[in-house]
Amino acid sequence: MQKRTITNRSDIEFLVERFYHRALKNEVIGHFFNEVVKLDLEHHIPVICDFWETTLLGNRNYLGNPMDKHLSLNKKANLTAHHFDEWLSLWNGTVDEHFVGKKAQEAKVRANQIAKLMQFKISNA
Numbered sequence: 001m002q003k004r005t006i007t008n009r010s011d012i013e014f015l016v017e018r019f020y021h022r023a024l025k026n027e028v029i030g031h032f033f034n035e036v037v038k039l040d041l042e043h044h045i046p047v048i049c050d051f052w053e054t055t056l057l058g059n060r061n062y063l064g065n066p067m068d069k070h071l072s073l074n075k076k077a078n079l080t081a082h083h084f085d086e087w088l089s090l091w092n093g094t095v096d097e098h099f100v101g102k103k104a105q106e107a108k109v110r111a112n113q114i115a116k117l118m119q120f121k122i123s124n125a
Contacts, residue, residue: 003098005101006101007103016048020033020044020048024039026090029083029087056106074125085115088115092108092111
């Protein structure tokens with residue numbers, strides 16, 4: 001499969017769906033999705049796509065607060081640096097497997113920034 005650049009909502013959807021395909025089966029973080037929050041993918045995927053479309057393409061689709069969601073999740077099951085590292089590894093691997101270019105690099109940089117900020121806020125909550 002030839003790698004492509006991230007240019008539109010369809011690319012974001014492809015990336016997010018591939019990431020969750022991996023994350024749900026992952027031994028380190030899969031339980032957060034499958035057991036702790038019992039994630040409804042039909043509802044969740046479009047919301048996460050809105051987030052990444054806003055983040056990467058500047059389309060103002062996402063109006064939520066991901067920090068609040070993760071602070072709440074942390075109260076149910078402790079989120080550690082190891083969990084964030086695994087999330088980043090899966091995200092970056094998914095990006096690298098399917099995409100190239102400026103937006104692909106930005107997706108990895110932004111994910112890293114988000115993970116660091118969430119870890120900081122969770123540890124200081």
